[in-house]
Every structure is written in C-alpha cells, then in structure tokens.
Amino acid sequence: xxxKDQLQQVLNNEIPLTNAIGIKVENISNSMVCxxxxxxxNTNHKSTAFGGSLYSLSVLTGWSLVYVILKRFDINAHIVxxxxxxxxxxxxxxxxxxxxxEVTETxxxxxxxxxxxxxxxxxxxxxxxxxxxxxxxxxxGDYVIHK
Amino acid sequence: xxxKDQLQQVLNNEIPLTNAIGIKVENISNSMVCxxxxxxxNTNHKSTAFGGSLYSLSVLTGWSLVYVILKRFDINAHIVxxxxxxxxxxxxxxxxxxxxxEVTETxxxxxxxxxxxxxxxxxxxxxxxxxxxxxxxxxxGDYVIHK
Numbered sequence: 001x002x003x004k005d006q007l008q009q010v011l012n013n014e015i016p017l018t019n020a021i022g023i024k025v026e027n028i029s030n031s032m033v034c035x036x037x038x039x040x041x042n043t044n045h046k047s048t049a050f051g052g053s054l055y056s057l058s059v060l061t062g063w064s065l066v067y068v069i070l071k072r073f074d075i076n077a078h079i080v081x082x083x084x085x086x087x088x089x090x091x092x093x094x095x096x097x098x099x100x101x102e103v104t105e106t107x108x109x110x111x112x113x114x115x116x117x118x119x120x121x122x123x124x125x126x127x128x129x130x131x132x133x134x135x136x137x138x139x140x141g142d143y144v145i146h147k
Numbered sequence: 148x149x150x151k152d153q154l155q156q157v158l159n160n161e162i163p164l165t166n167a168i169g170i171k172v173e174n175i176s177n178s179m180v181c182x183x184x185x186x187x188x189n190t191n192h193k194s195t196a197f198g199g200s201l202y203s204l205s206v207l208t209g210w211s212l213v214y215v216i217l218k219r220f221d222i223n224a225h226i227v228x229x230x231x232x233x234x235x236x237x238x239x240x241x242x243x244x245x246x247x248x249e250v251t252e253t254x255x256x257x258x259x260x261x262x263x264x265x266x267x268x269x270x271x272x273x274x275x276x277x278x279x280x281x282x283x284x285x286x287x288g289d290y291v292i293h294k
Contacts, residue, residue, distance in 0.1 A: 016188065017188070017199065020168075021164065044162050045157070057199075060199065081235055082235055087229070088229055
C-alpha cells in the first residue's frame with residue numbers, strides 16, 4: 001500500500017475524531033506532510049475554523065511527518081507530543097491545509113541517530129496553515145519517540 | 148435559562164465538533180468553568196486521549212470562562228484565542244475534565260476595565276486536566292475580546 005493511503009488509514013482507524021474533522025492526507029514526501037480539512041465540519045460561532053480543529057490538524061501533521069520518517073528508517077517506536085504552541089494570526093474562512101516544514105536530512109539523521117543510541121529522541125517541528133497567501137496559523141510541536 | 152444550559156447550547160449549536168468530542172459542561176461559577184469529555188470518542192492509536200481532543204476541551208474551557216464573565220457584565224464582545232501553549236505531562240486513560248483556574252475578582256475587574264476603556268482587552272487563562280490525582284495536561288491561553 002502507498003504511504004499516503006497507509007497514513008490515511010492509520011489516522012482514520014486509530015484516531016476516530018479525524019473522521020469527524022474530515023482529515024485527508026493531501027500531500028506526502030520523505031521530508032514533508034500536508035493534511036487537509038473542510039471548513040463545514042469545523043466551524044465556530046463566527047463561521048470561521050474552530051481553533052481546536054486548526055490545532056488538531058496541525059498536531060497530526062507533525063505527528064504524521066514523524067510517522068513517515070520512522071517508516072522510512074524501519075523503526076517501530078512510540079510517537080508522543082510533549083509540548084506545543086500555536087499562534088492564530090488570521091481567521092480561516094475556507095477549507096484548510098496544514099503543511100509541515102520541509103525537514104532537512106541533517107535534522108532527520110540527527111533525530112534517528114539519537115534514537116538509535118538512547119532509545120529516545122526529540123524533534124521540534126513547525127506547521128503552518130495558510131489562508132490564501134497569508135499565514136493564518138503557526139504551530140510548533142515537540143515530538144518524542146521512544147521504545 | 149440557567150447559565151450552564153445556555154453555555155451547553157452555545158457550544159453544541161455554534162461549534163459542531165463539540166458534539167463529536169462529546170463535550171458537556173460539568174461545572175460553572177462566576178470565576179471558573181469545568182468541561183468534560185468521554186474517552187471513547189477521543190481515543191488515539193494508544194487508546195489514550197488524543198492530544199487534539201485534550202487541546203480542544205482546554206481551549207473551550209478558557210473560552211467558556213471568558214463567555215461567562217462577559218455575560219455577567221452584560222458585555223457583547225467577540226472572543227478570540229490568539230496564542231496558546233500546552234504541555235502533555237501524562238497520558239489520559241479515562242473520561243476527562245478540564246478545569247480553568249479560579250480567576251480572581253481583581254483579574255476580572257482589570258480585564259473588564261481595559262475593555263471598557265479601549266474596546267479591546269486580553270486575558271491569560273490556565274486550564275488543567277487531571278488524571279486521577281496527577282495533573283495530566285497543562286494549557287495556557289491568551290484570549291482577546293474586542294468590539
């Protein structure tokens with residue numbers, strides 16, 4: 001199965017709320033993940049995107065990137081989010097896509113090397129959600145992998 | 148209508164995802180709000196509570212406290228979350244309750260006074276989720292009210 005379909009299945013089967021949010025894997029590579037969600041399932045009292053939905057999409061985008069990296073290195077570790085921060089810069093008025101940073105090979109290799117030595121490693125990942133050409137949301141998460 | 152029922156209605160009607168998360172108003176006073184959610188609707192791949200659900204409950208707990216404060220002072224302002232941080236300290240393995248800090252009258256009065264003078268004010272609120280006697284989640288959010 002393609003990695004994109006595999007990730008979609010993991011999200012929908014393992015985290016039921018992803019179905020209510022309507023999360024779809026939009027784009028995936030060795031170093032980047034984008035996830036998408038529709039506005040209509042995620043509105044708030046102002047008919048813009050609910051902050052909890054924007055957060056959920058962002059935290060899962062980072063999580064998915066770690067998942068993809070671990071698959072690539074054939075590592076079977078637990079992935080947990082430990083700390084995160086989010087800035088809401090502009091209201092989101094359409095369907096929305098969260099994209100992780102394009103993580104460098106140097107950063108990935110260091111992360112994997114620490115894990116292989118200590119059985120535990122941490123990676124900080126940035127995710128953003130655009131509203132047209134404006135950056136509407138900036139998320140930053142600390143993910144830990146452990147045996 | 149009682150404030151507790153009114154808040155429950157606002158959450159369910161205005162933010163559809165609150166129904167999928169199963170959010171219930173647990174407790175409410177002039178200076179504190181607690182919201183509850185069931186584990187079974189919010190599990191992750193490890194059968195503990197999904198980080199996005201814990202965040203959503205926390206951000207809405209702070210939002211609800213601001214809502215309650217504004218109702219009390221008969222102020223009709225927009226409430227937006229601008230920035231937040233969350234620490235996941237322990238996995239949550241049961242139904243969970245998020246409680247805001249018990250906000251002081253001094254802090255509330257300052258918040259309302261700034262709003263009345265400038266048409267805009269900010270309040271930082273802490274929210275925690277307990278796992279039995281342990282603090283499992285610590286959330287801190289910057290809420291802005293404006294005309």
